[in-house]
Amino acid sequence: MKDYSEIQCPNCSGKILINPKLLLQGGSFRCTNQACGVSVSLSSKSNQVTDSAMKEFETLKKEQY
Numbered sequence: 001m002k003d004y005s006e007i008q009c010p011n012c013s014g015k016i017l018i019n020p021k022l023l024l025q026g027g028s029f030r031c032t033n034q035a036c037g038v039s040v041s042l043s044s045k046s047n048q049v050t051d052s053a054m055k056e057f058e059t060l061k062k063e064q065y
């Protein structure tokens with residue numbers, strides 16, 4: 001199973017790789033674009049981002065089975 005989910009950065013439209021498990025445990029993940037530096041976590045304002053990432057993750061899981 002894929003541990004990481006790729007979401008689009010709300011700031012620079014770059015990639016952010018998140019691990020949904022770690023995210024749920026309160027982890028935060030940083031945009032891969034070093035010049036951007038946006039990070040997402042469940043407790044931050046970027047809830048919409050993480051929300052859609054989780055949905056995407058659920059979809060990925062369903063596709064696996």
Ligand SMILES: [Zn+2]
Nearest residue numbers: 009012031036
């Ligand atoms: Zn970014």
